[in-house]
Amino acid sequence: MIASTRFSVLDRSRTREGYETSRALRDTVDLAREAEALGFHRFWVSEHHGVPGVAGSAPTVLAAAVAAATSTIRVGTGGVMLPNHRPLVVAEQFGVLASLFPGRIDMGLGRSVGFTDGVRRALGHGKEDAEDFPGRLTELLGWIDGTQRAHPGVHAHPAEGLRIPAYVLAIGEGASVAAAAGLPLVIGDLRGRDKVLRAIEVYRRDFRPSVRAEHPEVIVAGTVAVAGTEEAARRLLVPEAWAMAYSRTHGDFPPLAPAERVEALPMAAKERSLYEQGLEGHIHGTEEQVAAQLERAIEETGADEVLVTTSTYDREALADSLRRLARIARPRARGDERGPSSYAVSRAAGSGRAVTGADA
Numbered sequence: 001m002i003a004s005t006r007f008s009v010l011d012r013s014r015t016r017e018g019y020e021t022s023r024a025l026r027d028t029v030d031l032a033r034e035a036e037a038l039g040f041h042r043f044w045v046s047e048h049h050g051v052p053g054v055a056g057s058a059p060t061v062l063a064a065a066v067a068a069a070t071s072t073i074r075v076g077t078g079g080v081m082l083p084n085h086r087p088l089v090v091a092e093q094f095g096v097l098a099s100l101f102p103g104r105i106d107m108g109l110g111r112s113v114g115f116t117d118g119v120r121r122a123l124g125h126g127k128e129d130a131e132d133f134p135g136r137l138t139e140l141l142g143w144i145d146g147t148q149r150a151h152p153g154v155h156a157h158p159a160e161g162l163r164i165p166a167y168v169l170a171i172g173e174g175a176s177v178a179a180a181a182g183l184p185l186v187i188g189d190l191r192g193r194d195k196v197l198r199a200i201e202v203y204r205r206d207f208r209p210s211v212r213a214e215h216p217e218v219i220v221a222g223t224v225a226v227a228g229t230e231e232a233a234r235r236l237l238v239p240e241a242w243a244m245a246y247s248r249t250h251g252d253f254p255p256l257a258p259a260e261r262v263e264a265l266p267m268a269a270k271e272r273s274l275y276e277q278g279l280e281g282h283i284h285g286t287e288e289q290v291a292a293q294l295e296r297a298i299e300e301t302g303a304d305e306v307l308v309t310t311s312t313y314d315r316e317a318l319a320d321s322l323r324r325l326a327r328i329a330r331p332r333a334r335g336d337e338r339g340p341s342s343y344a345v346s347r348a349a350g351s352g353r354a355v356t357g358a359d360a
Contacts, residue, residue, distance in 0.1 A: 002295060002329055005304065007329040009322065010043075010046065010078040011027075011045060011309075012046045012048070012311055013027070014054060014240075014243075014256050015256065016256045017255050024054075024056075025055050028066065030315075031318070032066040032073065033069055035322060036070045038323060042076060044075070044078035045059050045077060047084075047110075049084070049122075050114065050118070052252065053256065054253070060090075067100070074104050074105070075106070076167075077109075078110075079109050081111070082109050083130045083132070087143060088143055091140055091143035091144050091160075095156060095162055098159070107164050108166075108186060109137060110168075110169035111169075113130050137168070137177065141212075143159060143160065144156065145160075170185060170187050175200065176202060176206060179204075179205075179206035179207045179216075180208060181210065183210070184213055184219060185218050185219065187220055188220060188309070190220060190282075190297055191282060197300065200301055203216060204218075219304065220298075221306075221308075221309050222283060222306070223237065223282040223283065223310045224282070224290065225282065225285075225312070225321050226286070226287055226324035226325050227286070230285045230286060233289075233290075237312070238262050238279070239256040239313040240256065241279045242257060249271050258313050290328060308325065
């Protein structure tokens with residue numbers, strides 16, 4: 001199953017102790033070059049506002065930098081948080097990207113709003129805006145398709161008429177939005193396997209074919225850490241686990257700290273509990289261990305693609321993890337766009353799902 005599944009990378013531009021914030025953005029561009037050289041299918045960037053630990057606040061701007069630094073890998077957003085923006089502006093931004101880098105741009109869209117009340121007020125949007133995500137999504141797609149009628153005589157140049165693949169990011173209920181819109185679903189993370197499986201079941205059951213997707217397509221996202229030993233792989237998870245635990249106990253999401261510093265920290269009982277929870281459930285280990293875990297995850301979810309979202313302090317260790325994952329996954333070069341293999345066809349027949357381009 002691994003051999004017939006596409007693998008891609010999402011980098012969240014995490015800041016690190018001892019480095020300027022701008023370094024995180026350059027690190028993202030460097031990692032994109034590495035992912036392209038290794039043959040990963042796509043490289044996405046994220047959107048966060050007012051978060052000290054994340055530099056990626058303008059995903060379409062960062063995607064432009066990534067696309068300019070690469071030549072074959074697909075580039076996109078994981079994602080643009082639609083409640084924070086006017087759909088017309090989002091359409092125009094992606095129209096510019098797709099015009100500059102034709103055939104390579106993905107439009108990943110999410111429904112999250114700001115991290116805190118202060119950020120939401122600064123953005124001019126509240127939690128209620130997330131409830132109108134289906135409407136905003138419909139409007140956005142209408143601007144690109146040229147079918148919107150709410151604003152007669154207004155057109156989203158240069159987006160209108162372009163073919164810009166759209167994806168819906170979901171944790172749970174967003175799966176129904178993706179199904180109703182007839183769009184591919186990006187869902188995570190792999191640690192909450194039961195919740196993910198329920199959402200995927202709803203998505204496949206309720207999917208309505210559209211001009212953008214004839215069949216359901218599922219991309220599962222999650223942390224994957226590969227190293228020479230299981231312990232080394234686990235240590236890749238330490239900085240993010242501590243950042244998450246710290247944010248939940250102090251209300252502030254910090255830059256990543258080196259694993260050795262985190263492991264030496266005195267922690268309060270609640271911090272320790274959240275930290276340990278943050279280390280659990282991720283796909284990690286040696287190449288052999290990760291291969292077995294990935295096989296199980298792909299079999300259970302029927303995923304067409306795996307989107308790897310690993311964050312860690314040691315960027316060289318992260319690059320090494322991707323190189324090891326590439327050896328496991330054997331991702332194709334982008335130029336090899338043949339039809340579905342016989343293995344993919346038999347796999348789809350056995351799982352009861354349709355063969356899509358992601359099976360090629």
